Amino acid sequence: MADIIVPELAESITEGTIAQWLKQPGDTVEKGEFIVELETDKVNVEVISEEAGVVSELLAAEGDTVQVGQIIARVGAGSGSAAPAPVAETKAAEASTPAEAPKTVPVAVETTSEQDRTIASPAARKLAREKGINLSEISPVDPMGRVRVQDVSAHSTAPAPTKAAPTTAATATSEDDGRFTREKMSRRRQTIASRLLEVRQSTAMLTTFNEIDMTNVMALRSRKKDKFFDDHDVRLGFMSFFTKAVVAALKKYPYVNSQIDGDYIVKNNFFDIGIAVSTEGGLVVPIVRDADRKNFAEIEDNIGQLAKKARDNKLALSDMSGGSFTITNGGVFGSLLSTPILNGTQVGILGMHTIQKRPIAVGEEIQIRPMMYVALSYDHRVIDGKDSVGFLKMVKELLESPEDLMLNS
Known part of the structure; x- marks a missing residue:
């Protein structure tokens, strides 16, 4: 088993964002082959696998912030013939038989509560805990139902519902009616914004x-x-x-x-x-x-x-x-x-x-x-x-x- 670790990026860069997984659990990877693309403040960096084998699990999702030295995936021996089940099927299987649930999806799923049964990335769970948000109340953008960091952030900044007046079709305003589009700034755009403000x-x-x-x-x-x-x-x-x-x-x-x-x-x-x-x-x-x-x-x-x-x-x-x-x-x-x-x-x-x-x-x-x-x-x-x-x-x-x-x- 070989760990995929976020490499040293530059003297002033200590973290990055998972921009795109180039390999998925069950995929075969060769030694030196690119496995993930990281977005940093300045450039995108492709990380290679130091060992040949099969991707056994991903420990961070696209959009997650990861630190230099952090383990983000594991590669094990094998032929890669058995691909993991889709996320939706994995969720159902984990909800019914948690003891036998496959471990190819990098999320923690239990059956103790509706929140625990929600599929979410580790970073999203951490942010939700810090903000005191119940994951089951979040409407994820992912069509497979997976909650990510940006979903938690969007939920935390949404205006709280009021009971002062009933909501009617004429007065309701939400992102779902097509009047608004919420787009999370990329890491690079956030860096550009902060540095321009700092210069001014x-x-x-x-x-x-x-x-x-x-x-x-x-x-x-x-x-x-x-x-x-x-x-x-x-x-x-x-x-x-x-x-x-x-x-x-x-x-x-x-x-x-x-x-x-x-x-x-x-x-x-x-x-x-x-x-x-x-x-x-x-x-x-x-x-x-x-x-x-x-x-x-x-x-x-x-x-x-x-x-x-x-x-x-x-x-x-x-x-x-x-x-x-x-x-x-x-x-x-x-x-x-x-x-x-x-x-x-x-x-x-x-x-x-x-x-x-x-x-x-x-x-x-x-x-x-x-x-x-x-x-x-x-x-x-x-x-x-x-x-x-x-x-x-x-x-x-x-x-x-x-x-x-x-x-x-």
């Missing part, structure tokens, strides 16, 4: 704005994109231009590339640029390492690979740790102007926006030009207005003279 509460964040005439960048990209693709097998986008411009501006304004450590300001002598990527699970920020040492093709290739890993949910913790500055592009969703929020301990983030043609004064003439608003959010405890405005102005000037940017990179 713990920093003196301000935002300064400017606008960039994208005429020359777009013209240069149009002229060079085919040859660029032929030479490097990667497409020339705008992100490499912005990344290079940001690196050049960070070198001139080093406090924008820093962080606070107690009473010290730590200026980073490296340029690891985070590129925000939107995924179904939320925003993630993989890092382009040593962006100052990479050319345009290497940056575009790096961004493309990281974006694909993010969309495929294959990012590793090492892909997202240690960035010194972040670029986020709300323009891909049509955002004209926004105020980006600082990323973690960083003191600066650049927000890109959609390119929109607008009338602009060029000398004594009015011309229609493709313009982009850009925003720099910064921690005013470290960065003064002079540096923030100067940084953003330099980014603007470099992008309006892209030939110089490419020649000097």
Whole structure:
């Protein structure tokens, strides 16, 4: 018999959530084969079985929170030919003959009371005990009748019934009538929410704005994109231009590339640029390492690979740790102007926006030009207005003279 244990995830991560069981009791598993997917604050991690055999029992359900080092499943010897009974059948069997009940379902079922006969995950039972909730009163979402943590949480936050007035069809409001949909936030979404709130509460964040005439960048990209693709097998986008411009501006304004450590300001002598990527699970920020040492093709290739890993949910913790500055592009969703929020301990983030043609004064003439608003959010405890405005102005000037940017990179 081999135990499946939650592995060490990262220095700052001590728990995760069971996102998906890839194997069920009775399934055959090979040594090194993935058995469960864990969702952590930053990435999803697939856990392997260290032994070959048959999954004998699962000790946690999908949606349960588990700790590093916790045993979550067991693998025993066997051929896997005898699959366990469905949950509904197991419930009936356990209710009638508890002494002979199979132990392939990770729940505790007894016949002493209606609550004890309710099928529930261990974590759900624990939470129900802490909140003083009778499991038999909970309406689970699971069609098989299994109560999970989210069911307990939803029940505990539901308004208590009142006896002051009778409930009629005209006045009744419930989630069952289709007017509401309650969706539990994923672990990642909860982490994003708490960290964004923490940033707003713990920093003196301000935002300064400017606008960039994208005429020359777009013209240069149009002229060079085919040859660029032929030479490097990667497409020339705008992100490499912005990344290079940001690196050049960070070198001139080093406090924008820093962080606070107690009473010290730590200026980073490296340029690891985070590129925000939107995924179904939320925003993630993989890092382009040593962006100052990479050319345009290497940056575009790096961004493309990281974006694909993010969309495929294959990012590793090492892909997202240690960035010194972040670029986020709300323009891909049509955002004209926004105020980006600082990323973690960083003191600066650049927000890109959609390119929109607008009338602009060029000398004594009015011309229609493709313009982009850009925003720099910064921690005013470290960065003064002079540096923030100067940084953003330099980014603007470099992008309006892209030939110089490419020649000097």
